[in-house]
Amino acid sequence: SVGWSDLDRKAVDTVRVLAADAVEKVGNGHPGTAISLAPVAYLLYQNRMRLDPTDPHWLGRDRFVLSAGHSSLTQYIQLYLAGYGLELEDLAALRTWGSKTPGHPEFRHTAGVEMTTGPLGQGIASSVGMAMAARRERGLFDPEAAPGTSPFDHSIYVIASDGDLQEGVSSEASSIAGTQELGNLTVIWDDNHISIEGDTDIAFTEDVMARYAAYGWHVQFVDWTHGGEGYVENVDALNAALDAAAAEVSRPSIIGLRTIIAWPAPTKQNTHGSHGSKLGTDEVRGLKEVLGFDADKTFDVDPAVIAHTRALAQRSATVRAEWETTYQAWRTANPDRATLLDRLQAGELPAGWADALPTFPAGKAVATRAASGNVLSALAPVLPELWGGSADLAGSNNTTMKGEPSFLPTRRSTKEFAGDEYGRTLHFGIREHAMGAILSGIALHGPTRPYGGTFFTFSDYMRGAVRLASLMGIAVTYVWTHDSIGLGEDGPTHQPVEHLAALRAIPGLAIVRPADANETAQAWKSILERNSGPVGLILTRQNVPTVPRGTDGYASADGVDKGAYVLLEASIGTPDVILVGTGSEVQLAVAARETLEAAGIGTRVVSMPSQEWFAEQSDAYREQVLPAAVRARVSVEAGIALSWHKLVGDAGRTVSLEHYGASAAFETLYEEFGITAAAVVAAAHESI
Amino acid sequence: SVGWSDLDRKAVDTVRVLAADAVEKVGNGHPGTAISLAPVAYLLYQNRMRLDPTDPHWLGRDRFVLSAGHSSLTQYIQLYLAGYGLELEDLAALRTWGSKTPGHPEFRHTAGVEMTTGPLGQGIASSVGMAMAARRERGLFDPEAAPGTSPFDHSIYVIASDGDLQEGVSSEASSIAGTQELGNLTVIWDDNHISIEGDTDIAFTEDVMARYAAYGWHVQFVDWTHGGEGYVENVDALNAALDAAAAEVSRPSIIGLRTIIAWPAPTKQNTHGSHGSKLGTDEVRGLKEVLGFDADKTFDVDPAVIAHTRALAQRSATVRAEWETTYQAWRTANPDRATLLDRLQAGELPAGWADALPTFPAGKAVATRAASGNVLSALAPVLPELWGGSADLAGSNNTTMKGEPSFLPTRRSTKEFAGDEYGRTLHFGIREHAMGAILSGIALHGPTRPYGGTFFTFSDYMRGAVRLASLMGIAVTYVWTHDSIGLGEDGPTHQPVEHLAALRAIPGLAIVRPADANETAQAWKSILERNSGPVGLILTRQNVPTVPRGTDGYASADGVDKGAYVLLEASIGTPDVILVGTGSEVQLAVAARETLEAAGIGTRVVSMPSQEWFAEQSDAYREQVLPAAVRARVSVEAGIALSWHKLVGDAGRTVSLEHYGASAAFETLYEEFGITAAAVVAAAHESI
Known part of the structure; x- marks a missing residue:
């Protein structure tokens, strides 16, 4: 009683x-x-x-x-x-x-x-x-x-x-x-x-x-x-x-x-x-x-x-005092673990952790989802607080840290995934909404840092949980891969078109869509360092070129942390036109720049992985990247233009996709739907 | 066997x-x-x-x-x-x-x-x-x-x-x-x-x-x-x-x-x-x-x-032939029902049906959700194909046609809702996503026309089904009430802020947010006549003024069908500024116009219940409503500005809400968050 x-x-x-x-x-x-x-x-x-x-x-x-x-x-x-x-x-x-x-x-x-x-x-x-x-x-x-x-x-x-x-x-x-x-x-x-x-x-x-x-x-x-x-x-x-x-x-x-x-x-x-x-x-x-x-x-x-x-x-004080005794005994017996706990409770990262991040060589095309998988595996030993999984798409989302056991009662182990109750790889089943809510619960509980993946189009299923995480301002990372018509044959049910815009709309949520493998590594670095609100990391299924950072005029990928940066400068002082791209479409801006420059048009390429992070920067920095005086601007993104009108302005043009996709090879879709370097060049001419 | x-x-x-x-x-x-x-x-x-x-x-x-x-x-x-x-x-x-x-x-x-x-x-x-x-x-x-x-x-x-x-x-x-x-x-x-x-x-x-x-x-x-x-x-x-x-x-x-x-x-x-x-x-x-x-x-x-x-x-021909015999016998025995079936299969509305639509007198403030409820009850006898309900918010969404029985096995009848298996009022329980999918199933099956309601913020829960309905282009109507901070005390979890923009992003979905009771009736009229893709009808919890149509310079509500129309013309030939509002914020544009006109600034008020329907109109009509020459424009909507930048352009201003709401009386929230006529006036001055 x-x-x-x-x-x-x-x-x-x-x-x-x-x-x-x-x-x-x-x-x-x-x-x-x-x-x-x-x-x-x-x-x-x-x-x-x-x-x-x-x-x-x-x-x-x-x-x-x-x-x-x-x-x-x-x-x-x-x-x-x-x-x-x-x-x-x-x-x-x-x-x-x-x-x-x-x-x-x-x-x-x-x-x-x-x-x-x-x-x-x-x-x-x-x-x-x-x-x-x-x-x-x-x-x-x-x-x-x-x-x-x-x-x-x-x-x-x-x-x-x-x-x-x-x-x-x-x-x-x-x-x-x-x-x-x-x-x-x-x-x-x-x-x-x-x-x-x-x-x-x-x-x-x-x-x-x-x-x-x-x-x-x-x-x-x-x-x-x-x-x-x-x-x-x-x-x-x-x-x-x-x-x-x-x-x-x-x-x-x-x-x-x-x-x-x-x-x-x-x-x-x-x-x-x-x-x-x-x-x-x-x-x-x-x-x-x-x-x-x-x-x-x-x-x-x-x-x-x-x-x-x-x-x-x-x-309660009695209960607390008993607990303190046990806790202090645990600290004494487990000094390394106590140090780890203190670090996690302080929300800090270990010194030198970023040295573990991989650098990807130029020349080899890599899907950003694959780069993200490499990053996670590389971080596994240095960041024990990081864990996550997928809603039954581990192999597609590249969310499994190599060699890490599943978080799963041992008797549930399968031939594909061995695990134990204290494991690290999460299996949500085909349950995106619960995944979103569970990630929030993990972050709210503390002190670990969770991530979870699915196809980007199914962010729709998670939206209730994503909004609530954004309202709470908690640090969870959504790994959303297969981020556009670039996924190809699975067709319009699986091809996100409006999702970038629709998620950028959520206050407190940052959307980050890296352009290549090194931007992906930098995106993870920024996400982990920021440790603030939720982030949607938007990744390609298809390979994208890894650009030669630091050579041929290409900037380093550090600029990702500022949300947008000048990837390639115009050959003249003030550019005639600025091309702004995200993710897999940055390569189209780069190719278009070549054509435009060859025609004597000074063309700057801005990579803008995150509109939200860019909006956080000083006026001075933003003016530096997108000078008000340069009104000729073209955005290129394989989705609706909605979130670009403000950035390109009245004189600008958008290369976008205003309707659903289709089932075919992705190269065909880009061509048929006019998301091409030629379209960017044409839009640039119109804008100038 | x-x-x-x-x-x-x-x-x-x-x-x-x-x-x-x-x-x-x-x-x-x-x-x-x-x-x-x-x-x-x-x-x-x-x-x-x-x-x-x-x-x-x-x-x-x-x-x-x-x-x-x-x-x-x-x-x-x-x-x-x-x-x-x-x-x-x-x-x-x-x-x-x-x-x-x-x-x-x-x-x-x-x-x-x-x-x-x-x-x-x-x-x-x-x-x-x-x-x-x-x-x-x-x-x-x-x-x-x-x-x-x-x-x-x-x-x-x-x-x-x-x-x-x-x-x-x-x-x-x-x-x-x-x-x-x-x-x-x-x-x-x-x-x-x-x-x-x-x-x-x-x-x-x-x-x-x-x-x-x-x-x-x-x-x-x-x-x-x-x-x-x-x-x-x-x-x-x-x-x-x-x-x-x-x-x-x-x-x-x-x-x-x-x-x-x-x-x-x-x-x-x-x-x-x-x-x-x-x-x-x-x-x-x-x-x-x-x-x-x-x-x-x-x-x-x-x-x-x-x-x-x-x-x-x-x-199959044998089965079909047997069916045809039964079917023709049914037609003969049920001529009125056969006529109804033919009409529904043809996707037509009965002659004179719109006469049943209510007209709301000016002067009395009415919540648009209440107006919608009146419309549905008025249509019940003339449009037997129309049926629907709510995800446990019937009284709040005003989705029950007065006197119509519930669609429910008789033994499930409750003291609040009597029904039978062939009833008309749907009860989805607190299951918004299933409601969305079920509405799609009803529309796909034919030949009836379904609608379903919930709070607008919970459109997030339905998004998977809404997108699929949009992709399929089927005629379902979502009755989304409590459409902004105007719902007041329930606070930020229940206050849509980004939802208008996020849903306008979905290709094939029309979002319609009427400004008053008569626009609401016209919105239903247009939705039923169009009978094409899905529509989200966005309605207020709070009362909004019913404007005096046809007098004092106010246009009739017919313009809703075109997505946007000039509600109040400027007192001079070419307006100095155009104020564009939707839903409950149109009244702020009207009030701001009064101040601006008093200061000698020719001010047009455009009511734009549907950006999608407006986009369908001829260039000529759109130019008529929003002349390119008038670059001073102000949008006013109690949500993020995302979907307005293109319409107001570089010289325009947006009166919007770029963050989450709060729990308080709605009048306080509008005032504290600066969604006011004074803010519209100030924005108009800036824009000019």
């Missing part, structure tokens, strides 16, 4: 009235679930999770993800009670400008929030990544420790709603979690039978528990409605289920918890009217009366309650 | 060698599955499906979806054998420029292909939509007929790969199919344990059959490896399973079929090497030898084989 006192029960009821008050004050929000899940969240925060309210970033903490992000009050009120820094005035400022309590929990905005949630399915899917990151962390730092004895042993807890489990991204991630046997992951599914359209019977009639059992999860069901016999919040039963989940170390756990939304609100419990709207004055009063609170007061908290819940800091 | 003759078996083996030859000739492609699934596809095309090779659009046909689109030869070779118009030279032209046999099957490109497939998961998810469309069709035209007696009774068959079942979109759609009890849907899952990274044990260890049982499907498993005892293609067992699936009318069916990829290729069977690469000369020879074919010949088909398979046309 969890042994709650009357004060605990009063604290739980206080959560309910605070949730009702907070939504009522701003006039909108989601009170229902925050009310009915009060005992669940309280149990986790006050009784079960390893946490330290005085140090939200404590390495040894359990992670909590509110996948049902619309019920942000579920988390905010626990953070208030536990003493993470939120106070009553913050709850009263819910969903208002500048408050610490926005509509949905926001990472880096509110202390104690591990992840931005709200878009359904993302939280639970990223929690799978957190659980994987926790295992990889243990493997890097303390693999020999017996289960449960390491300072790196901790758990991931998730509260998920009906909507979370309906979204495909959660299905994908949950299947992966089963294969990966993530015993450190526990999901509580709030089975309240209500979503925005009311009773879920219209769209959600599957047997969720059977589905999760099919994924290989440990499943339990706790019914607080007792089969309709009467609603009793049997916290002990939930606690026992959490005990059983914790005891199950070789499977992820899901606990289905049948609740009644907004219980015990007198008239709006069990209705969708309590889901996403304020309850209304009468109902809030009614709720307070049912719970024995003064209906005339708002944001009223018994000092005994807050004193009790904030005493969590002291209770 | 299906009773295959030696000639049938030789035909099946001919499929295998043709698949190997076709890939070998072009040098790339996917031979493995086409070889091992030869008997499966042959069984469906030659023995089971109701089809008419002489009329690929026959109303009474079964639908076949090759969800495993990479195995396009599986379909092409059956179309060749059955006589749909493909010949040996087409197979020999696989994956080459201009051929009828592109890398993945393409709708409208190759006769007999019902859907473009290749992006995994889309085929099976859209097939759920086809099955729903078939039921709705029956409900519209022949609801009283006893099961199996109607000319509208037919089935949907799908071949799905491991990848199809790993993708989240298929999980979402399969759950919906279970709720909807789609007895007319049969999926064959090719369980070959091989994907691109080899043995699927690294990422796909779930119990798929148990998962589908949990969705409420009828599940069967047929093991051609006989538990490893030896590979025998037991076609009779598969046929019996198909019989059982056909007999099950109240649940969708999945048949797990354990196969060995590329069987019986001598060395590459059961390897991922046979999945996505040519087999190589020796292996192709080996395959032919195993099968008793002349290894020196390519594309060699025994005339007896092709004569036998093409005799399908005669066998």
